[in-house]
Amino acid sequence: MEGNFxxxxxxxxxxxxxxxxxxxxxxxxxxxxxxxxxxxxxxxALATELAAFAGVSEWEMRRVYFGALLHDVGKLAxxxxxxxxxxxxxxxxxxxxxxxxxxxxxxxxxxxxxxxYEDIVRHHHERPDGxxxxxxxxxxxxxxxxxxxxxxxxxxxxxxxxxYRPALSAIEAIHELQAGVGTQFDATLVALFxxxxxxxxxxxxxxxxxxxxxxxxxxxxxxxxxxxxxxHSRFPQ
Numbered sequence: 001m002e003g004n005f006x007x008x009x010x011x012x013x014x015x016x017x018x019x020x021x022x023x024x025x026x027x028x029x030x031x032x033x034x035x036x037x038x039x040x041x042x043x044x045a046l047a048t049e050l051a052a053f054a055g056v057s058e059w060e061m062r063r064v065y066f067g068a069l070l071h072d073v074g075k076l077a078x079x080x081x082x083x084x085x086x087x088x089x090x091x092x093x094x095x096x097x098x099x100x101x102x103x104x105x106x107x108x109x110x111x112x113x114x115x116x117y118e119d120i121v122r123h124h125h126e127r128p129d130g131x132x133x134x135x136x137x138x139x140x141x142x143x144x145x146x147x148x149x150x151x152x153x154x155x156x157x158x159x160x161x162x163x164y165r166p167a168l169s170a171i172e173a174i175h176e177l178q179a180g181v182g183t184q185f186d187a188t189l190v191a192l193f194x195x196x197x198x199x200x201x202x203x204x205x206x207x208x209x210x211x212x213x214x215x216x217x218x219x220x221x222x223x224x225x226x227x228x229x230x231x232h233s234r235f236p237q
């Protein structure tokens with residue numbers, strides 16, 4: 001199935017049913033939170049491009065793409081005023097936001113044709129150093145596809161304007177990814193991601209329904225490992 005992606009009739013039926021279920025959840029996201037739907041599509045485009053650059057199979061790229069599209073579906077259960085709160089979150093609000101991977105995983109698991117993406121949805125906030133959530137996984141426990149989605153998710157979040165902070169430039173976001181190598185992100189994949197953006201000087205960072213790509217700022221000089229600390233004044237200490 002890797003080299004030639006032709007499917008027999010039974011598998012084609014399964015894929016078609018998978019697409020119907022996926023489309024249903026995406027339309028729900030679009031209806032309830034259009035920016036969330038657009039974020040999910042940009043993350044899917046970025047993660048799939050990284051997967052292709054990493055040389056994974058077509059089937060694995062499909063898994064990355066669909067998993068990335070669904071990664072934040074659990075946020076549909078979180079109040080918008082919490083997700084976009086401009087000030088510091090309370091401890092209870094922060095814990096509520098942290099529940100979205102578990103909620104999303106349950107939503108995906110409830111769809112017979114999408115349950116194979118449950119682990120990507122559940123684990124996209126896990127970190128190699130074990131400080132992520134919800135399961136405190138460490139590097140070797142985090143699946144390769146999940147690591148790619150985590151990088152794409154962080155990059156798009158950082159380069160998007162939010163109510164609680166302005167957008168970073170593409171280069172600033174790359175600096176932050178590099179600063180998180182070994183603790184938050186996979187070192188090899190961060191290097192590949194930076195190289196891919198640098199090689200193309202463009203990114204599917206603004207992919208929307210039926211809309212093409214827009215250029216990102218030139219990434220002609222990616223400096224060595226940054227020393228910028230993560231920090232986020234929005235989260236309770």
